[in-house]
Amino acid sequence: MLLAWTIIACACGGIAYSIAKQDFHAFPEGLTYAFPGLLFLGALPVGVTLLLASPATAGAPHVETAIDWSMLLMLVGLTWTYVIAMTLIGFLPATLLFQTSVLRFIFNRRGWRWLTVLPLAATCLFSVFFKALLAVPLPRGIGIFYVFNTLFI
């Protein structure tokens, strides 16, 4: 039901937006919003059908599946932090920290093999893969981290 109303609301909003932005004076050169408008127009009956259709037709969402939302937040947060960290501290420390964090906080692994040896080996492997094989310039960070990363990549 929520999905159907979301689609209907987005479709109506999209149709209104496309009509407002469409340059009808420059037909057919100004048909910039024609295609998106048609898509929104097509989405409207889909949303209405979904609203009227039985659950068997629409398919059941994963309401019975237990979702660990805190884990999702953590995963997204860690990945986002990894991307930002690479700009600041460079590829090597950021990748090492990211891998260690994921193994520790997401997969609950402990011990020096999991949290030290494995991330170190993986970071070296990825450095070789991206630098030597793909010749991709890896981020080096700023300041002292730039100097550190330059020593290796």
Place this chain on the structure above:
Amino acid sequence: MPILASPDLLPLLTLIVAGVLIGFCVGVLPGFDITTGIALLLPLSYVMGQANALAFFAAMYCAGVFAGSITAILFRIPGTSESVMSAIEGYPFTARGEPGFALGIAIVCSGMAGVAASLVLMTLSPWLASIALRFGPGDYAALGVLGCAAVVSASGDQTLKGLIAMLLGLFLSTIGPDQISGEFRFTIVPALEDGVTLIPAIIGLFAVADVFWRVITDDIPSFERQSLSQKWQYPKIGDFIKLRYTLLRAWLIGLFTGILPGAGASSAAFLAHSIEARISRSRQAFGTGVPSALAAPETAKNAAAVGSLIPLLSLGIPGSATAAVILGAFQIHNLQAGPLLFVEHPELVNTVFFAVLVANIAFVLASFVLMRPIAMITVMPYPVLATGILTLSVVGSIATGGFTAAYVMLGFAMLGVVLKLLDIPLAPVILGVVLGPIIEIYFRRGLLMADGDIVAVFGSTMPVAFLSTAVLLLVSPWLFRVIRSRANSATDL
């Protein structure tokens, strides 16, 4: 110059073999689809030549589609979504001590199907491309709509959700600079000003979203490792002769399913298996280790994998989600898949044909030699695999389009999780992103050429045929449902 006489033959063969081996490793790993594997390795295209890159990914695709059957048959864990039927029908052989027989059936049937489909690829693609060269803008736009309808109808009972996914993908393709007027559309954040770039979108939607989903639903693949040290008995030629009608049937089903945009190798395997289950004399024994029950999906999926390259090369319309990912390799090298490829880069097309044929032969030979050591890769714990996928995804996205691409990738990963939560299929989204620009550009170009007369654009025979077929494909699931319910109520009476 013929490929076999070319000085680049050795590097090409090396890359094809590398593609086969990497495709094997990717396909064998549970929780790691061949679509995801190709998406993650797309940045490798930058260091390869055009022809070599396409040959590498085509070889990887052919081998990867088959490789999932190895763990499916040995451990009842399908390495790829295409190998689900192989797990159901192949594992009973292993359970009664005949893993070699099942694997032999799978390898030879897949190889024969792939080689035969390669020959069709070589003959049908140029013919289709020559027809497509005469297409006008209206023909292309209508063909794109047909492609969308085919993808949606391939969603089975979830046609409505497939339609939602397709509309979402088509809308996402409109974000960014308009290709005709240059105006920025729906660019609410600066990261979207270049539009939705295909490779980070694919990486986020398939690779990262899958990892996120498995973690948050605690669906981590695991299995008990079994000993592979016993001697295996392989099938004999007589066993394959008995399966000749099954192989032919499944091959045709796979090939046509693969050519149809959106259906892909998974659908082909299920369809071939269900048809075989209806007409086979030993259908009661299906699920207990019947050779035809295993041969049908194995044959169909590899035929479909090669078949999906036919519309990709000749029309520029991918026949499956994986073919859509391979389209990314074309984009990296500024190539336009479609009929003009046969005119402007015939050597490239021939290289792809050669690579697909060689890959299908190579994986048969490699399977018999490397099956056991490659199956051992499955001991890799999922946390290691997942961490690797996430790292590769982020760095691969940055390598493709800078940090903006990484944010786009993350955005699509979140979208992928939401879509999985709503049970909306992901493949139509990516196919929508790919087909959207094709439909819009040709639609508007046609209108410009016809001075706004839409009848002139879509009024000729081909567009009418394509659009009618599209409507039929979209309404057919509902029609079948109505017919089925009326038949059931008539039976009840």
